[in-house]
Amino acid sequence: MTDVEAGEKPSIPEEYSESDCETQTVRNSGAIIWVVLGLCAVSWVFHAFPVMGTTDTPGFAKSLIWASIAHHTDAWQGAMASYPPPPPSFGDGADNFPDARL
Numbered sequence: 001m002t003d004v005e006a007g008e009k010p011s012i013p014e015e016y017s018e019s020d021c022e023t024q025t026v027r028n029s030g031a032i033i034w035v036v037l038g039l040c041a042v043s044w045v046f047h048a049f050p051v052m053g054t055t056d057t058p059g060f061a062k063s064l065i066w067a068s069i070a071h072h073t074d075a076w077q078g079a080m081a082s083y084p085p086p087p088p089s090f091g092d093g094a095d096n097f098p099d100a101r102l
Contacts, residue, residue, distance in 0.1 A: 050062040
């Protein structure tokens, strides 16, 4: 009959001893690696599929991740500054706008 069958705690050889800190470090390192790999996979999915229409932007700028953070870049700020503002909507003062289409 073994120690486990007898209901006793199994004996651990003397050569093998690690502290609780070492055990938790190994477990947490594995968990952190899986979280990092998961985040890499999610970012790849957001970057892999194009969401923009046909434009003259480079290929990397047509992904969802680029579209979500582009307004933080200097290139986007420069591009937006180069476009003229939309024309004003001139009306007659009675909410009639002749250039509006119904």
